[in-house]
Amino acid sequence: MLTFTALGPFQAWADGAPLDLGGQRQRAVLARLLVAGGRAVPVHTLIDELWPGDPPAQALSTIQGYVSRLRRALEPGRAPREEAGVLVSAPPGYALRARTDQVDAWHFESLVKSDGSPAQVWAAMDTALELWRGPALAEFAELSWAATEAGRLEELRLIAVERRADAGLALGRATSLVADLEAHASAYPLREEAWRLLAVALYRMGRQGDALAALRRARAVWRDELGLDLSAGLKRLEADMLAQRLEEPPADPVPEPGADGGVLRVLVADDQALVRTGLRAMLDSEPGFAPAGEAANGEEAIAAVRETRPDVVLLDIQMPRLDGLAAARRILAGERPPKVVMMTTFGSDENLYAALRAGVSGFLLKTSPPEQILAAIRAAAAGDALIDPAVTTRLISAFTGRTDPASPPALAGLPDDRLDVLKLVARGLTNRQIGQTLALPEEEVGLVVKSLLEHLGLFDRAQLVMAAYESGLVTPGAK
Numbered sequence: 001m002l003t004f005t006a007l008g009p010f011q012a013w014a015d016g017a018p019l020d021l022g023g024q025r026q027r028a029v030l031a032r033l034l035v036a037g038g039r040a041v042p043v044h045t046l047i048d049e050l051w052p053g054d055p056p057a058q059a060l061s062t063i064q065g066y067v068s069r070l071r072r073a074l075e076p077g078r079a080p081r082e083e084a085g086v087l088v089s090a091p092p093g094y095a096l097r098a099r100t101d102q103v104d105a106w107h108f109e110s111l112v113k114s115d116g117s118p119a120q121v122w123a124a125m126d127t128a129l130e131l132w133r134g135p136a137l138a139e140f141a142e143l144s145w146a147a148t149e150a151g152r153l154e155e156l157r158l159i160a161v162e163r164r165a166d167a168g169l170a171l172g173r174a175t176s177l178v179a180d181l182e183a184h185a186s187a188y189p190l191r192e193e194a195w196r197l198l199a200v201a202l203y204r205m206g207r208q209g210d211a212l213a214a215l216r217r218a219r220a221v222w223r224d225e226l227g228l229d230l231s232a233g234l235k236r237l238e239a240d241m242l243a244q245r246l247e248e249p250p251a252d253p254v255p256e257p258g259a260d261g262g263v264l265r266v267l268v269a270d271d272q273a274l275v276r277t278g279l280r281a282m283l284d285s286e287p288g289f290a291p292a293g294e295a296a297n298g299e300e301a302i303a304a305v306r307e308t309r310p311d312v313v314l315l316d317i318q319m320p321r322l323d324g325l326a327a328a329r330r331i332l333a334g335e336r337p338p339k340v341v342m343m344t345t346f347g348s349d350e351n352l353y354a355a356l357r358a359g360v361s362g363f364l365l366k367t368s369p370p371e372q373i374l375a376a377i378r379a380a381a382a383g384d385a386l387i388d389p390a391v392t393t394r395l396i397s398a399f400t401g402r403t404d405p406a407s408p409p410a411l412a413g414l415p416d417d418r419l420d421v422l423k424l425v426a427r428g429l430t431n432r433q434i435g436q437t438l439a440l441p442e443e444e445v446g447l448v449v450k451s452l453l454e455h456l457g458l459f460d461r462a463q464l465v466m467a468a469y470e471s472g473l474v475t476p477g478a479k
């Protein structure tokens with residue numbers, strides 16, 4: 001099957017193999033026809049747009065030669081006198097004939113503009129954003145038509161990010177969206193929808209103060225950059241928050257699938273029977289989750305992990321016989337260990353910090369609402385972003401720069417491109433956000449993160465965060 005990709009490096013493919021499209025201007029002809037969306041582009045337009053202001057004397061024959069060679073590349077089996085079926089003559093010019101699903105940019109646009117239920121919109125925007133592999137048409141950026149189209153597609157990408165988040169809020173996924181929305185609002189501070197979504201997500205989590213603080217940040221940016229106050233819509237949102245008039249989140253949030261597309265199996269380890277019973281009931285009642293077992297102390301937790309092989313362990317940091325910190329170290333030292341999320345009501349900063357350094361994925365307060373606990377389990381299982389409640393932020397601020405004999409010694413020897421990724425990991429960005437920031441495919445970011453873990457002798461993303469702060473590569477509050 002013939003396909004075309006423009007959301008990133010421009011290329012045509014035949015059954016997954018790249019085609020030789022020739023030199024830059026010849027490729028630009030095909031790219032320009034792709035941008036036209038199947039409509040005919042007159043030859044004189046192609047000439048004017050490929051050689052702005054200074055076309056060569058033989059421009060017409062040059063364009064015809066480009067088209068002839070592109071046709072041979074796209075349809076190598078076509079007979080000499082057989083009419084072209086892909087790059088067709090459409091007087092007074094040429095057109096690209098392809099289905100929407102053959103062109104990533106066309107498919108992307110159709111998905112972004114699709115409608116449906118919140119679950120359908122969520123799935124469509126997820127699919128659309130997975131098609132994005134970097135700045136569109138970047139190799140033709142000096143040509144005005146390509147720059148205009150790239151800007152249009154980038155705007156559609158931002159709309160997709162915001163539509164996905166809006167659908168996620170309708171599905172009760174506020175907790176898992178906050179990190180993405182924080183990064184989105186920071187990167188695009190003049191977008192009203194970015195601030196609205198972030199504020200609503202924070203409010204839905206019960207963080208009314210943080211939600212109002214986000215709107216104050218928006219007001220400060222707009223005054224500095226535009227000389228304007230908040231929009232009427234954001235002012236109404238602020239007033240509704242102050243008066244606590246916002247609608248409540250859905251009573252029955254739709255869960256995201258487990259890390260492998262199935263059920264996430266969770267082991268609960270806590271010395272309080274009531275806590276174990278409550279967490280087990282929560283997991284039993286929530287689709288996509290299942291209890292893997294229980295443990296009343298650290299030794300039982302270690303044995304249960306070996307026996308049941310859970311995806312995630314919820315582990316109380318203070319338990320009899322063997323405390324949670326010691327148990328976490330033993331569990332994480334095993335072969336193919338599960339993710340570990342520490343639960344705490346209180347505890348010394350020293351112990352909590354040591355747990356982070358040991359490789360736990362983060363902390364949860366036992367008093368956290370069920371939706372926050374479930375979101376934390378998903379995040380830990382995905383291994384994509386450090387869970388970052390206030391306690392984690394406090395610890396990073398308190399212990400940053402501390403020297404430790406066990407801290408990775410090879411950080412200073414890493415190349416700049418690896419350090420750039422590590423800095424963004426330390427800021428809590430997901431692989432997708434890092435890829436968008438650095439114009440890298442998400443898969444490549446994942447490989448870089450994996451190589452960082454291997455190079456530094458670590459096994460969890462949380463440890464990368466601690467290494468970045470401990471070494472002084474990043475500091476709390478710095479941009």
